Amino acid sequence: MLSLDSHTQYLNRLKDNGLKLTPRRQAIIHLFMGSAVHLTPEEVWKKLHQQFEKCGLPSVYRNLESLVECGILARIQLADRKKHYGLCTVGHEHHHHHITCIKCGRVDEISDCPLTNxxxxxxxxxLNHFLQMSGICSHCLEN
Amino acid sequence: MLSLDSHTQYLNRLKDNGLKLTPRRQAIIHLFMGSAVHLTPEEVWKKLHQQFEKCGLPSVYRNLESLVECGILARIQLADRKKHYGLCTVGHEHHHHHITCIKCGRVDEISDCPLTNxxxxxxxxxLNHFLQMSGICSHCLEN
DNA sequence: ATAATAAACAGAAAAAGTTTCTATTTAGGA
DNA sequence: TCCTAAATAGAAACTTTTTCTGTTTATTAT
Incomplete structure (x- = not known):
């Protein structure tokens, strides 16, 4: 659940870092706040195409990096070759990690982060950390 | 410091997984055991060129993945776009994680894994976990 | 030791993802 | 409103990885 407050806080953080408050940046922030846990540049770009008829992929890349630099987004390394970005920064209300079951592929959230301190x-x-666990879920343990 | 024993153990693990004991695979295992903590496919390939006059980069990629599949190597995600491999798996003597500096890009090892228990x-x-931290290194903190 | 066979291989080419470049547009301050 | 530096689109380049094809090699069975 995201308040309008944290949205404006993010926008202010752009100003504080001397970055312009462009429509694309606002849309990117809005996108991350409203939907997924983490997104690739291409995923962001596809979403933005729905709002802006003109929208270049290089701009998306640049904006994502700008947002990282002013502390709004975090870079996340996953197992593929793609870049991933998310709002899951330490201290953020959304901060959490995931555990995947190697048997059934199920993904669960680890709400209690063992690393916040x-x-x-x-x-x-x-400033940030990314944790990914894997193992066998309770359901698969029974079988 | 790695004993000859663990070398042969690795070679046996190839056999156990139905993989052939080829010269290139032996050289790759030897390389990881003898030198660096983690290497990119290209780094491995450059080293192998010193031993084999013919040595294709695609073969290096394939072999590294094979070695991951039979549990000899581990994939490591770092902040660049390259793949990284190492002998660092949970329970293994080399198990460790990395922290990267968001200012200068420097990478250091976290030898004391806070999650082993x-x-x-x-x-x-x-069964396994992957941890990646980021922050500001001591050198960049000073400036 | 030799032959058979499935895996491993080299090299070329293609693909995927990201970055750079150039000219144009736009946000924010004067 | 005008000015300027930042942001942008689109094309092209670049880096890294994967796929493809035909050839070679390690292992198994003879």
Whole structure:
């Protein structure tokens, strides 16, 4: 559940970083807030095509990186060759991870992140993390 | 420091999975055991060129995937677009994760995995996990 | 040791995803 | 409203990975 407040907060964060508040950026933020957990550049681009008759894929790439730089989005590495972006930043209300069952392919959320209290490691100030677990779900364990 | 024993163990694991013990596969295993923590397909290919005058990059890709499938190597996601492979699997002596600096792109190892003792979550029997952290490295924090 | 066979291979070509380039448009400040 | 730097589209280039085809090789059975 997302409030209008956090939406405007994001838009303000653009200004704070000296970035322009363009229609495409607003649409991208809106898209991430309203729908999926994480999206590839191409997925974002396809959605934006529904709103803007002209919309270049390079712009989408650039905007996603801009949004990462000002802390609105996070880059997420998944097992494919594609880039992935999401709002699942540490401290965000949506922060969570996933566990997949290697038997049936089912995906569940891990709501209790075991890493939120790690803010410093190896001299790094930790800003974000991505955790993916796999194993055998309760249903498949029974069989 | 890796013993000859674990080398032969790896070679046996090829056989157990019905894979042939080819010179290139032996060389790849030897390479990972002897040198770096993780390598890209291209890095492996360049090393192999020193040993084999004929050595195709597609073969390197195929072999790396074969070695993943029989549990010798692990795929590692880093912040670039390249594939990375290493001997780092859960339970393995090399198990570890990575943290990347969002400013300079530097990658460091997190040797102390904070998740090794998590064997059950959300009803799942946890078998494996992938953790990727990002933040600002000590050097960039100073500037 | 040899032959048979399925897997592994090289090299070329194609595909997928991302980035760069150039000229045009637009958001935000003067 | 005008100005300027940032943002944009579209084309093209680029990097990395995968597919394809025909040839070679490791292993199994003889």
């Amino acid at each position: 790690i803010t410093e490691i190896n001299g790094y100030q930790v | 998590i064997t059950e979550i959300n009803g799942y029997q946890v």
